[in-house]
Amino acid sequence: MKKIIGILVVMALVVGAIGIVAVLKGRSKPSVVTVGALLIRKDLPTLAKEADTIMIGKVVADLGSGEDASETRLSKVYTDYQINAEKFLKNPQASRDIKVRVAGGKSGDSTVLVEDEAKLTPGERVMLFLSKEKGGRFTVTGFAQGEYELKGGMAKNAQNTSEKDEWRLISEVQAEAAR
C-alpha cells in the first residue's frame, strides 16, 4: 500500500513539474506577428512632394507602444517616438519636438515586427519625410522609404543599399521641396 502511495506521489510530482515547465516555457516565449508588405515605390521627388514636412533631427525617446483600430497603416500596434528637430527642409513646424508614430511594437504578450516601417532608434540622427495625421501626430511618408539615417556625413535609406553624401541629399531634397 505504501509503495502504491509512493508511486502516486512521485507521479503527481512529475506531472506537476511538467505542467510548471510548460507554463514557464509558454510565458518565456511570447508570440511574434511578422508583417511584410509590398510598398508602392516612391522616389525622392515623390516623397518630397507628398510629405507635409521634412526634417533633420535626433531620435530622443521611445515613448512606448499601443494599439489603435486603424487598418491603413501596416499594423494596428504602434510605437511612438519623440524626435528633436535640428532643421526643417519643408514646412517648418512651430515646435521642435515632433512626435512620430511607426507601425509595430509590443502589445500584451505579443510582438509585432514590421519589416517595411521606418526603424527609429534613440540617439540616431535622421532625415524624415513626414505626413501629418489627424490629431497632429506624424507618420513617416512611404514608410521605410521616408527615412534616411545620417551618420559620418553620409545618408543611407533602409530600403536602398546605396549611400550618398548628406549635403548632396539635403540639397536635392531642398530643391524638390521648393518646386
Add this chain to the structure above:
Amino acid sequence: MNESYTRLSKVGLWKLLATASLVLLAVLPVSAEAYSYSGYRWSNNVNYVRYDASVPSSWQSSNALSNGRRVWNEAGSPFRLNYSSSSGNVVRAGYYGDTGWLGLTRIWTDGAGRIAKAETKFNRTYHWSTSGAAGYYDVQSVAAHEFGHWLQLKHSYYPTTMYTSAGKGETYMRSLHSDDIAGINQAY
C-alpha cells in the same frame, strides 16, 4: 632544452593554425546571396491557402493568384502551398484607402518559432490588372511577392520577386530570381 622545445612547438602550432585559417578563408566561397529569411517556419512542408469572397473572381479565373504561389511550389524545395477552401490561411482583398502598400502579409507564430497562421490583404483602392497592363499594378507579381512572405522570406534590395517595392506595369516579380530560389531552399 625540453622547455624551449615545448615553446617552439607552441609557436609552430599557432603558425600552423594561422596558415590553415588563411587557407580556409581563401578556399571557402564568399556568400553573395541577398535573400533574407526570418527563421520562422511552417511545421509541415505542405500547407494550404483559401481565397476569401472579397477577392475578385477574375483574379482566380485568370490564375493570377495560383500562378503566384505555383512559382514557389516549383522552386525545387519540398515546400508546397496548395489551395483548400477550408484553410485558415487566407487571401483577402479590400478597399483600405491610399495606404502606400499594395499587398500586406501577416504571419502569426506560436512562440516556438513555428508559423500558426497567415493572411494576405490586397489593397483594391489601387488599380489592378491580371495581364500586366501598363498603368496598373500586377496581381500575379504581388501574389508571388506576398507568398514569399508566407515562407518568411524578407525583402531583397535587388530586383527579385522579394524586392521591397513595386511600380505600375511591372511584371518581373512573377518569375523567381535565383536569389529567391536560394531563399526557399534554405528555409525548406
